[in-house]
Amino acid sequence: MSSGKQASSEANPFRALPSVDEGRRLLDGLLDGGPAGPGEAAARMAAIPAAVRTELVQQELDAFRRRIGKDGLGADDVEAEVSGGGFGAALLERARVEAGRGVRSAVNATGVVLHTNLGRAPVHPEAAERMRAAAEGYCVLEMDRYSARRNERDARLGVLLSRLTGAEAGIAVNNCAGAAFLMMQTFAGGREAIVSRGELVEIGGSFRVPDVMARAGVDMVEVGTTNRTRAVDYERAIGPDTGLLMKVHTSNYRVVGFTEEADPAELACLGKEHGVTSGWDLGSGRIEVEGTRPLEEVGDETVVRDAVATGIDVVAFSGDKLLGGPQAGLIVGRQESIRALRGNPIYRALRLDKVALAGLEATLELLLAGRGSEIPSRRLMHRPEPELAESAARIAAAIDALPGFSAEAVPEKSQPGSGSAPTIFLPTTAVRVSGQGHSAESLATRLRAGEPPVFVRIHEDAVLLDPRALLPGDEARLLAAFEAIA
Ligand SMILES: *Cc1c(COP(=O)(O)O)cnc(C)c1O
Numbered sequence: 001m002s003s004g005k006q007a008s009s010e011a012n013p014f015r016a017l018p019s020v021d022e023g024r025r026l027l028d029g030l031l032d033g034g035p036a037g038p039g040e041a042a043a044r045m046a047a048i049p050a051a052v053r054t055e056l057v058q059q060e061l062d063a064f065r066r067r068i069g070k071d072g073l074g075a076d077d078v079e080a081e082v083s084g085g086g087f088g089a090a091l092l093e094r095a096r097v098e099a100g101r102g103v104r105s106a107v108n109a110t111g112v113v114l115h116t117n118l119g120r121a122p123v124h125p126e127a128a129e130r131m132r133a134a135a136e137g138y139c140v141l142e143m144d145r146y147s148a149r150r151n152e153r154d155a156r157l158g159v160l161l162s163r164l165t166g167a168e169a170g171i172a173v174n175n176c177a178g179a180a181f182l183m184m185q186t187f188a189g190g191r192e193a194i195v196s197r198g199e200l201v202e203i204g205g206s207f208r209v210p211d212v213m214a215r216a217g218v219d220m221v222e223v224g225t226t227n228r229t230r231a232v233d234y235e236r237a238i239g240p241d242t243g244l245l246m247k248v249h250t251s252n253y254r255v256v257g258f259t260e261e262a263d264p265a266e267l268a269c270l271g272k273e274h275g276v277t278s279g280w281d282l283g284s285g286r287i288e289v290e291g292t293r294p295l296e297e298v299g300d301e302t303v304v305r306d307a308v309a310t311g312i313d314v315v316a317f318s319g320d321k322l323l324g325g326p327q328a329g330l331i332v333g334r335q336e337s338i339r340a341l342r343g344n345p346i347y348r349a350l351r352l353d354k355v356a357l358a359g360l361e362a363t364l365e366l367l368l369a370g371r372g373s374e375i376p377s378r379r380l381m382h383r384p385e386p387e388l389a390e391s392a393a394r395i396a397a398a399i400d401a402l403p404g405f406s407a408e409a410v411p412e413k414s415q416p417g418s419g420s421a422p423t424i425f426l427p428t429t430a431v432r433v434s435g436q437g438h439s440a441e442s443l444a445t446r447l448r449a450g451e452p453p454v455f456v457r458i459h460e461d462a463v464l465l466d467p468r469a470l471l472p473g474d475e476a477r478l479l480a481a482f483e484a485i486a
Contacts, residue, residue, distance in 0.1 A: 016078035023057035041451035044099040111414035111466025120320040127362035134358035160364040167332035173350040179316035179329030185216040188243035196229035199248040231266035251283040252419030268311035284420035285317025291370025298421040324377035325363035391467035392429035402486040431465040
């Protein structure tokens with residue numbers, strides 16, 4: 001017997017590996033009615049197509065081969081891992097990760113209403129329905145149905161934007177970064193744009209105003225200082241090549257103390273005097289309209305209508321930040337300026353698709369109908385403190401009753417998110433959870449890996465659940481996630 005073992009450990013460990021076919025049979029057995037069990041996650045795993053299953057087996061075999069080389073595994077170690085179920089468990093784990101990838105519904109327990117990594121604004125159900133209908137079938141997109149003439153896909157949107165903001169016209173592109181780029185390129189491509197040193201913003205990722213200007217072929221002329229810039233600084237810099245006087249909202253930071261920024265109304269006047277376009281990248285796009293409760297929670301964030309009223313030629317903002325619609329970049333302003341944007345061939349590369357357009361129209365119509373308070377992101381920002389406290393108390397009691405967990409409700413603050421209103425903290429009640437045998441990090445990791453994925457905050461080595469951004473049904477999904485772990 002000992003000689004058999006001897007022979008096995010001297011045998012080539014690579015030959016002890018299962019073949020791809022054997023691996024496939026093992027994985028198929030595990031996925032089709034195997035230990036993954038019932039539920040959504042198992043159904044998704046069972047739906048992994050044959051070719052991908054083979055790819056997963058090959059990947060695991062490759063990883064196994066590398067381990068043999070690196071850790072000096074013998075043939076008997078390999079056999080033990082295969083017969084002991086380690087290999088099958090590794091295959092199942094690869095299948096679980098594969099089935100869990102992609103854009104899918106998640107529970108946002110971070111309290112951040114406009115969480116860029118979690119898809120920003122959840123749209124109103126009526127907007128979602130219009131998006132579904134547009135996606136699923138044909139729709140009236142670039143055609144006036146009454147005259148059968150071709151028109152602009154965002155013609156209706158432009159009308160809605162005018163009604164809401166007081167601007168003469170509007171245009172929609174893929175996102176606000178695209179809107180800012182289009183603005184810079186149209187008015188200052190091959191020429192100069194003047195911008196304040198205090199507003200050379202980085203939005204996140206790689207969107208930095210100076211870099212975008214450079215890529216738009218714009219010669220950027222910085223004026224003023226980090227903390228103080230006046231309209232007269234812009235005026236002094238105006239020359240024969242100036243195409244744009246630009247203001248950029250410092251969405252995700254504030255300069256406080258001895259500060260001054262150029263008055264947009266003065267920039268608008270300067271522009272008119274010198275025949276230069278004035279533009280304002282507002283970013284978050286706060287819309288206020290009669291019949292809808294104002295978003296006072298976000299403090300001094302500029303209202304789009306007020307920005308337009310300064311006389312500035314064009315104002316750009318996002319569709320999926322404070323506006324609460326699908327991802328988009330919107331530009332409103334003077335007819336002639338909007339026409340120039342539309343005439344730029346780059347507009348074609350940035351324009352919005354039918355699905356987002358349908359959702360945006362629906363969102364703007366809700367605002368015009370006096371139903372803006374129903375828009376989910378607004379409703380979440382307005383959530384009354386007692387309601388949040390009740391939700392937190394319910395969640396804390398349910399989690400505290402689970403074996404291995406303790407939970408308590410604690411006063412906390414939520415941030416609006418998406419780089420809007422960086423100095424604003426909304427009072428909330430959160431649930432602080434600690435799990436025996438779980439660090440906060442490991443608990444957060446397990447919650448993210450569960451079905452549905454749950455996203456939380458971590459603070460002072462505890463998991464914090466903020467109920468603010470929980471949507472209908474999410475409280476139950478959140479508790480089910482904890483039950484699954486317990
Ligand atoms: C958020 C923001 C952008 C980018 O908007 P996206 O919709 O994310 O592309 C651009 N400019 C400002 C000032 C912003 O706040």
